[in-house]
Amino acid sequence: AQSVTQLDSQVPVFEEAPVELRCNYSSSVSVYLFWYVQYPNQGLQLLLKYLSGSTLVKGINGFEAEFNKSQTSFHLRKPSVHISDTAEYFCAVSRGFGNEKLTFGTGTRLTIIP
Amino acid sequence: GAVVSQHPSWVICKSGTSVKIECRSLDFQATTMFWYRQFPKQSLMLMATSNEGSKATYEQGVEKDKFLINHASLTLSTLTVTSAHPEDSSFYICSARDRSDNWGTQYFGPGTRLLVL
Numbered sequence: 395a396q397s398v399t400q401l402d403s404q405v406p407v408f409e410e411a412p413v414e415l416r417c418n419y420s421s422s423v424s425v426y427l428f429w430y431v432q433y434p435n436q437g438l439q440l441l442l443k444y445l446s447g448s449t450l451v452k453g454i455n456g457f458e459a460e461f462n463k464s465q466t467s468f469h470l471r472k473p474s475v476h477i478s479d480t481a482e483y484f485c486a487v488s489r490g491f492g493n494e495k496l497t498f499g500t501g502t503r504l505t506i507i508p
Numbered sequence: 509g510a511v512v513s514q515h516p517s518w519v520i521c522k523s524g525t526s527v528k529i530e531c532r533s534l535d536f537q538a539t540t541m542f543w544y545r546q547f548p549k550q551s552l553m554l555m556a557t558s559n560e561g562s563k564a565t566y567e568q569g570v571e572k573d574k575f576l577i578n579h580a581s582l583t584l585s586t587l588t589v590t591s592a593h594p595e596d597s598s599f600y601i602c603s604a605r606d607r608s609d610n611w612g613t614q615y616f617g618p619g620t621r622l623l624v625l
Binding site: 428437438439440495496500 | 542551619621
């Protein structure tokens with residue numbers, strides 16, 4: 395079984411400052427990793443995903459994440475945040491093709507301070 | 509591309525009634541759809557996996573007779589909450605796996621907020 399830990403439940407950041415949202419996972423097999431964003435009262439939108447290949451993954455809205463196998467981490471970063479980035483961010487893991495069940499972390503609420 | 513819709517977006521019902529929620533993949537075919545439940549300020553919990561043309565697979569602790577799932581076509585799955593009670597009030601979100609996506613990426617619907625009085 396796999397699990398996902400998001401170490402920070404809330405992250406306040408000033409506008410135009412950089413941000414890193416942390417995600418660690420545990421699994422006995424290779425996994426696929428995802429970051430989703432949820433705006434208030436909405437469903438989830440895929441930000442980016444790591445399937446294989448380059449460990450630095452670029453996503454939408456200027457976000458990127460780096461897969462670190464030795465540290466079992468997949469932290470999400472953005473060099474300069476905007477007010478519109480205020481949302482809940484979920485890290486998720488799956489075992490991939492043929493077993494697509496997603497296991498989600500508990501989420502990190504990112505609040506951008508003007 | 510990869511748009512998933514849910515209907516209704518919100519519903520209020522009386523205790524004891526049944527509520528049906530639809531999940532549609534608008535521009536792709538989905539052999540597999542997933543139903544999640546999200547309580548306020550919590551993460552998503554997978555309820556069941558719905559496969560087109562076969563019975564749904566429920567997660568441990570989810571009552572299959574209470575949460576009826578039907579996946580009659582490659583673009584539509586429905587979740588029926590039978591004899592709803594106030595404790596069933598929640599945000600229900602579906603996702604769909606693109607049949608042509610080899611990597612199993614799930615695309616999520618906007619969610620349905622259910623309030624049972």
